[in-house]
Amino acid sequence: MTALTTGRSPTDGWTTCALGHRHWGLAGAAGLLLHRPGPDGVELLLQLRVEWSHHGGTWGTPGGALHPAEPPAEGALREAGEELGLRRDDVVLGAESVDDHGGWSYTTVLATPSGLLDPAALRLNPESVAAGWFPLAALADVPLHPGFAASLPALRSLLT
Ligand SMILES: [Zn+2]
Known part of the structure; x- marks a missing residue:
């Protein structure tokens, strides 16, 4: 977006x-x-989307539409840079998980922080209201972006 x-x-x-x-x-x-x-298992960095955006008011991963011929990892890094101010050096890229809907797909690019990543130090753009680390085990109480929620079962096996 x-x-x-x-x-x-x-x-x-x-x-x-x-x-x-x-x-x-x-x-x-x-x-x-x-x-x-x-301390309570794997934690995920999630972003709260502003109310006016698609599925606003829900928590999900920074991301958005790929540009022409753009590899998913490049697009994910670009969007994370725009939305959260993350720099390429801030992360170490890992596996990719493709959620293929037929004619459209969403690629989740896993990554780990290269150092201490304090959400309070991120530079959020107007699309992002907040960002924070969430224990994977506690996501049942978090209003998640529906696309992210749908892909979570497949992602879990890559995270644990
Ligand atoms: Zn779809």
């Missing part, structure tokens, strides 16, 4: 996948899932 506020890409636009959902991003989308070990 970042392209709505910062310049346009030829892949900007709504599309309908084979499952009948409406998705933003004609070439699919990607997000960055940062994880780290915590």
Whole structure:
């Protein structure tokens, strides 16, 4: 969704996948899932989307529509940079998990922080209300972005 506020890409636009959902991003989308070990197990860095955005008011991964011919890892890093001020050096990239809906797919790019990553030190853009580390085991009480919630079962096996 970042392209709505910062310049346009030829892949900007709504599309309908084979499952009948409406998705933003004609070439699919990607997000960055940062994880780290915590006292209560694996923790995830999640972002609260501003109310006016698609599925606003929910927590999910920073991410958005891929640009033409953009590898998912590059798109995820670009979006995380725009939305949270994360720099490439802040993260170490890991596995990728593709949620293919038919005609549209979302690639979650896993990553770990390269150092101490304090959400309070992040530079959030207007799309992001907040960011924070959440224990994976406590997500049942968190209002999650529906796409992220749907991909979580597949991601769990990569996180634990
Ligand atoms: Zn879909």
